Amino acid sequence: MDVSSLPATPREIRELIRGGAIARNTAGMAPGHVQANLAILPRDLAFDFLLFCQRNPKPCPLIEVVEAGQTEPRETAPGADLRSDTPKYRVYRHGEMTEETADVSEYWRDDLVSFLLGCSFSFESAMERAGVPLRHIEAGTNVSMFVTDIETAPAGAFSGPMVVSMRPIPRDQVVRTVQVTSRFPGVHGAPVHVGDPAAIGIRDVGAPDLGDPVEIRDGEVPVFWACGVTPQAVAMRSKPPLMITHSPGHMFITDLRDEDLAVF
Amino acid sequence: MDVSSLPATPREIRELIRGGAIARNTAGMAPGHVQANLAILPRDLAFDFLLFCQRNPKPCPLIEVVEAGQTEPRETAPGADLRSDTPKYRVYRHGEMTEETADVSEYWRDDLVSFLLGCSFSFESAMERAGVPLRHIEAGTNVSMFVTDIETAPAGAFSGPMVVSMRPIPRDQVVRTVQVTSRFPGVHGAPVHVGDPAAIGIRDVGAPDLGDPVEIRDGEVPVFWACGVTPQAVAMRSKPPLMITHSPGHMFITDLRDEDLAVF
Numbered sequence: 001m002d003v004s005s006l007p008a009t010p011r012e013i014r015e016l017i018r019g020g021a022i023a024r025n026t027a028g029m030a031p032g033h034v035q036a037n038l039a040i041l042p043r044d045l046a047f048d049f050l051l052f053c054q055r056n057p058k059p060c061p062l063i064e065v066v067e068a069g070q071t072e073p074r075e076t077a078p079g080a081d082l083r084s085d086t087p088k089y090r091v092y093r094h095g096e097m098t099e100e101t102a103d104v105s106e107y108w109r110d111d112l113v114s115f116l117l118g119c120s121f122s123f124e125s126a127m128e129r130a131g132v133p134l135r136h137i138e139a140g141t142n143v144s145m146f147v148t149d150i151e152t153a154p155a156g157a158f159s160g161p162m163v164v165s166m167r168p169i170p171r172d173q174v175v176r177t178v179q180v181t182s183r184f185p186g187v188h189g190a191p192v193h194v195g196d197p198a199a200i201g202i203r204d205v206g207a208p209d210l211g212d213p214v215e216i217r218d219g220e221v222p223v224f225w226a227c228g229v230t231p232q233a234v235a236m237r238s239k240p241p242l243m244i245t246h247s248p249g250h251m252f253i254t255d256l257r258d259e260d261l262a263v264f
Numbered sequence: 265m266d267v268s269s270l271p272a273t274p275r276e277i278r279e280l281i282r283g284g285a286i287a288r289n290t291a292g293m294a295p296g297h298v299q300a301n302l303a304i305l306p307r308d309l310a311f312d313f314l315l316f317c318q319r320n321p322k323p324c325p326l327i328e329v330v331e332a333g334q335t336e337p338r339e340t341a342p343g344a345d346l347r348s349d350t351p352k353y354r355v356y357r358h359g360e361m362t363e364e365t366a367d368v369s370e371y372w373r374d375d376l377v378s379f380l381l382g383c384s385f386s387f388e389s390a391m392e393r394a395g396v397p398l399r400h401i402e403a404g405t406n407v408s409m410f411v412t413d414i415e416t417a418p419a420g421a422f423s424g425p426m427v428v429s430m431r432p433i434p435r436d437q438v439v440r441t442v443q444v445t446s447r448f449p450g451v452h453g454a455p456v457h458v459g460d461p462a463a464i465g466i467r468d469v470g471a472p473d474l475g476d477p478v479e480i481r482d483g484e485v486p487v488f489w490a491c492g493v494t495p496q497a498v499a500m501r502s503k504p505p506l507m508i509t510h511s512p513g514h515m516f517i518t519d520l521r522d523e524d525l526a527v528f
Contacts (some may be wrong), residue, residue, distance in 0.1 A: 047311040051329055054318065055339075065315055067420065075319075075417065153339065156331065182528050263527055264446050 003028040010077065010253045014085040017253075023087050023102060025249035032125070032258055034076070034187070035251035036063050036116040037228040038086055039235060040104075040244035043068045046113035048156030049235065053115065055153035059162055059230035061118035061186045063254065063261075069110045076254040082114050088247035095239035104244050112244070118187035119228050119251055120165060122258040123180075130180045132173050136214050142249075143167065144208035145227055149201025150192065152230065157238040163229040164192060166205065168220040177223060186261035193224040200224060267292040274341065274517045278349040281517075287351050287366060289513035296389070296522055298340070298451070299515035300327050300380040301492040302350055303499060304368075304508035307332045310377035312420030313499065317379065319417035323426055323494035325382035325450045327518065327525075333374045340518040346378050352511035359503035368508050376508070382451035383492050383515055384429060386522040387444075394444045396437050400478050406513075407431065408472035409491055413465025414456065416494065421502040427493040428456060430469065432484040441487060450525035457488040464488060 006013060006022070010030045016022045026035055041049055046068070053060035064076045071082045083105045091099040091107055120143070124134055136143045143165045150162040169177050174194060182190040197205040205222055206213055210229060216222055232245055246252060270286070271277060274294045280286045290299055305313055310332070317324035328340045335346045347369045355363040355371055384407070388398055400407045407429045414426040433441050438458060446454040461469040469486055470477055474493060480486055496509055510516060 043311075047307075047314065050311065050314050050318065051331070054314065054326055054329060062318055065318060067315070185527065263449065 010255050011079065013253055014077070014080050017087050018081065018084045020102065026087065026251045026253060027121070027249060030253050034063065034254045034256040034258055034261060035119050035121045036254055037119050037231070038082070038246040038252050039115045039117065039231055040082070040112050041115070041235065041240055042109070042242055043111040043113055045157060045238075045240055048158055049115065052152070052155035052158040052234065053117070053231065055155055056230070057185065058188060058192060058226035059152065059228065061188060063116040063118050063186065063256070066114040066116075068113050071108070073114070073116060073254070076116065076256050077252070078255070082252070083108055086246045086250060086252045088250040090245050090247050092236065092240070092243040092245070094241060095236045100247055107242070107244060116252060116254065117228055117231060118261065120188055120225065121251070122187040122261065123184045123189070123225075125258055126180050126184060127177060130176055132169065132177050132180065135168055136212065139214070141212035141214065143211050144214050145210035145229060146202045147209045152234060158234050160234040160237050162192070163210070163227045163233055164200070164224040165211070165227040166208070166214070166222050166224050168214060168216040169223045171219050171221055174221055174223065181225070183262045183264060184258070185263055188225050188228070191223045192226050195221050197222060274519050275343065277517055278341070278344050281351050282345065282348045284366065290351060290515045290517055291385070291513060294517050298327065298518045298520040298522055298525060299383050299385045300518055301383050301495070302346070302510040302516050303379045303381065303495055304346070304376050305379070305499065305504055306373070306506060307375040307377055309421060309502075309504055312422055313379065316416070316419035316422040316498065317381070317495065319419055320494070321449065322452060322456060322490035323416065323492065325452060327380040327382050327450065327520070330378040330380075332377050335372070337378070337380060337518070340380065340520050341516070342519070346516070347372055350510045350514060350516045352514040354509050354511050356500065356504070356507045356509070358505060359500045364511055371506070371508060380516060380518065381492055381495060382525065384452055384489065385515070386451040386525065387448045387453070387489075389522055390444050390448060391441060394440055396433060396441050396444070399432055400476065403478070405476035405478065407475050408478050409474035409493060410466045411473045416498060422498050424498040424501050426456070427474070427491045427497055428464070428488040429475070429491045430472070430478070430486050430488050432478060432480040433487045435483050435485055438485055438487065445489070447526045447528060448522070449527060452489050452492070455487045456490050459485050461486060
């Protein structure tokens, strides 16, 4: 299915996803709107996870929290159903993935709390509007991601290293890149590091821990952002009895516009 | 005691407070450092209150959350003790104030969770540095505060109207005021409204619900900010069995610098 032939509103796209007409990853859908990472946990872990997000806003920028017993994100996607409106989900038990599915209604319990977290699609749109090239998008590959030696601030059961994404940026656009992404703390915001992979514990910037390698050309600087994989990785380390997430790239599309999250 | 004769570091001031040598309000102490509102609640209300803060970041800007069983804010004031390092506390039972005291050790329980929230002292410092006059400080009175018809986003047991503070700003400094305070979302940040008290449900801008009246002169515009009284007012409405707060103006002084909270 060609993304450009899809309807433009988040609500219409969510309805197609819910009905099974869209099953692919959501890159490029509903341009200008905020897509979100999804993490669903039992209530007895929810306070610690919420606190973890509050302490680590760069990797875990909260967009909305939906309380136990509810499935509709009323603030950012009224009318949506979190059990069916994401194209693909992963179900984990005690830290092991047990299923990948298009609908998690059968797993739903009244004690599940849902967390929607900002994703880098929004700040990448801002970079594109500012004329900053994004090589992994040009190349059609996944962004390079690395486990760093930056420790997150722990909260209860949750702790672990920060995962970052890396984008090679032309030297003369680094300052503009910092400015443009700083406007969007709700979707990871400003970089966590510019320039030296070793300074944050990355041994080989050509060999990412997740995603695909990307070439760094002469005159380019590797720039690193906190990555939304962090909260999932951290949650998984605690081996929760049940955790449901979106599948990579298969995001939950909200009604929010990217600009709604801009701080200035 | 003259504030200018006090030691300059937050740690030294907290030690004087803990020992009983300082009992007054903390206005002007440890200039350049973040002072915080304090709210302490039992654990079974903590998730809802944390969620309320996440949903209402303008009135409830979280600086740090200290988990049940702990009394040291390790991130923002290592070595401090939340039971004794605020000059005056209020103890509420089921929504009624039962005591005002300089030390709450005797009330402490292992299930109490402590919330430190940003206060307007920090953004007022930024306004002063930018040359914006603050009449209530010049006059030595308390800022004017109003209960509005802006509803906060509810969370569990917590809901209610937003309380705002008002400062009269010269018309030609309104834009600068918005810019300067926008840098500090961690201490209430940008105004919630500029210009028309009736638009946010305020009938008589000369008759504040809390604090003191302040004159609005020709060529000045009333500018309104979300106020840290909101979370206390909202929490009190739910009549928690136990809640401990700072006394008005008697803040908890952190080691953070105001500029640590600036977003750009």
